[in-house]
Amino acid sequence: MKNNLFILFSFILISSLVYTQQIQQTNLYEFNKLKLNPAFAGENNCSKINIGHLGQWSRFNGAPQISYVNGSFEVGKNMSLGGKITLDRLGTLTMLNAQGLYSYKLNFGKLHNLSLGLGIGINQNSFDFSGSTIQHVSDPSLNEERVRGSTFYSEFGLVYTIKNFQLSFSIPNIIESTSKLSPTISGLYINKRHMLGYIAYRFGELNKLSLTPSILYKSIWYNNGAIGQHQIEGNLLLNIKNLVQLGFGYRHETAFLGRLGLNINNKIQLGYAYEFATTDLAKVSSGSHEIIFGIKLCNKKELPRINIISKNTTDTVYVENPSSIDTMYINDVSIDTIMLEKVIKQVKLEYTIYYAQSQYTFDVEKEKEGLSEIIEYLKENREKSIYIKGYASEEGSDYLNFKLSGKRAKRVYSYLLSQGVNRNQMISIVQGEVAKHHGADLKGSRTENRRVTVILKE
Incomplete structure (x- = not known):
């Protein structure tokens, strides 16, 4: 009708x-x-x-x-x-x-x-x-x-x-x-x-x-x-x-x-x-x-996100197959530690600083030349970023090693910041003993585990 x-x-x-x-x-x-x-x-x-x-x-x-x-x-x-x-x-x-x-x-x-x-x-x-x-x-x-x-x-x-x-x-x-x-x-x-x-x-x-x-x-x-x-x-x-x-x-x-x-x-x-x-x-x-x-x-593979939180910056890292995430607190600063099989990255340059046992400072003059290439690259390419990953050998407790590796990463972070690198270009990852560079059976291997690795992504 x-x-x-x-x-x-x-x-x-x-x-x-x-x-x-x-x-x-x-x-x-x-x-x-x-x-x-x-x-x-x-x-x-x-x-x-x-x-x-x-x-x-x-x-x-x-x-x-x-x-x-x-x-x-x-x-x-x-x-x-x-x-x-x-x-x-x-x-x-x-x-x-x-x-x-x-x-x-x-x-x-x-x-x-x-x-x-x-x-x-x-x-x-x-x-x-x-x-x-x-x-x-x-x-x-x-x-x-x-x-x-x-x-x-x-x-x-x-x-x-x-x-x-x-x-x-x-x-x-x-x-x-x-x-x-x-x-x-x-x-x-x-x-x-x-x-x-x-x-x-x-x-x-x-x-x-x-x-x-x-x-x-x-x-x-x-x-x-x-x-x-x-x-x-x-x-x-x-x-x-x-x-x-x-x-x-x-x-x-x-x-x-x-x-x-x-x-x-x-x-x-x-x-x-x-x-x-x-x-x-x-x-x-x-x-x-x-x-x-x-x-x-x-267009891009969607991966789980893990927040890396430090005193001066908060960033997101994409990880693949994370086995566990554990949150610890150092000086009232929350830091998410990462236990993972692989961090997704495209490495262009990589530089490693080694430390004596229980030390977290490094010789600036000795490492200056090695870090300068990364610093100049980051200044010229502000869209690029780096991981600063701190490690420790297995001597001592897990907590002390975690704290020590965090201090090592933070010291490198502060140095790069003072040289003109933008804080948004740096992601600090505190590893502790989580990811060992080599086995710890030999004294030399322990030395190589006491390190900070700076990885430049593309």
């Missing part, structure tokens, strides 16, 4: 300035952050593609139906490209958005990352009255079966990340645009400027157990700087061994949200979200359902 559209409803939708759900709703943005911000293109150096569908207000005739596909890929060391296509149907109104994406990443030291994103495309908005019966309408434009118009679309975004903290800010429709849907229609369709803010912090490790609380804020941003209609929601996402995700959220005065995700081999992402309305919509609908299917291919 054809829908009955009364004059007031039609007049509001077409003959005046139209403000609709221009920023499409999504409940699975934790699995598909490209929906929030173009700066997420190429996140974690990976190529991604996502396909999803959101059916809002089940059993409610003419309720929003949103289908989307988006993806991104790296094109350079810090640049990524991508695209988004979204089809949003609401009763007689259909909104199609297609855009290209660009992002550029800036790294500040080892921990701070800032991504800038830009999206440019088109919006096509159309009304289809072919299946509707219009009653009591004097506007001749409503006698047309289909009216449509296209507008320019632009979006800008920033994403700041430091360790487990993430802050996203984006402005969809940053340049407002208008379109005339039909020569006979007196009004215009305006794409209003919006604002999206997202903040999250992850507690715990992804490959074990982590909990991520987050807040999402959306609003209309008027030309005079005033904030119009706005919406805020809070979420909790539990990640179990980077395999299963369970989420719960609340959208202020609107709905409760539930999420379920499955990550297969860190390549395939499946997700489902259910939204239960807390408004009168709950009386006429059975909630909203969203599903997503995603594929992720990473």
